[in-house]
Amino acid sequence: MERDIELAFIKLHVLHHASHDDVFGLGLIEELASHGYRLSPATLYPLLSKLCQHGLLRQEARVIGHRQRKYYRITPAGDALLKKLRHKVRDLSRELLDQP
Numbered sequence: 001m002e003r004d005i006e007l008a009f010i011k012l013h014v015l016h017h018a019s020h021d022d023v024f025g026l027g028l029i030e031e032l033a034s035h036g037y038r039l040s041p042a043t044l045y046p047l048l049s050k051l052c053q054h055g056l057l058r059q060e061a062r063v064i065g066h067r068q069r070k071y072y073r074i075t076p077a078g079d080a081l082l083k084k085l086r087h088k089v090r091d092l093s094r095e096l097l098d099q100p
């Protein structure tokens with residue numbers, strides 16, 4: 001159950017970072033690790049494609065040197081959802097942290 005809840009936080013993190021910059025798998029794994037989330041590529045990549053399937057992220061393959069890397073960026077629909085969820089997070093954290 002803890003993992004279920006964490007996965008929702010992880011999705012929010014991904015949407016948040018993808019709203020500021022292009023993101024890629026390994027970068028997200030490192031960023032999330034700095035917040036204490038342990039995530040394997042086997043968990044992250046399906047999560048990213050799910051967000052793409054739902055039209056919240058779009059994927060772009062780019063070749064850097066000889067390697068191809070998939071980058072992700074938020075879509076307008078993802079941005080709209082993030083805005084909506086931001087209010088809920090603010091409200092919830094206020095309640096959880098017992099702030100007025």
Ligand SMILES: [Zn+2]
Nearest residue numbers: 013017031035
């Ligand atoms: Zn983050």
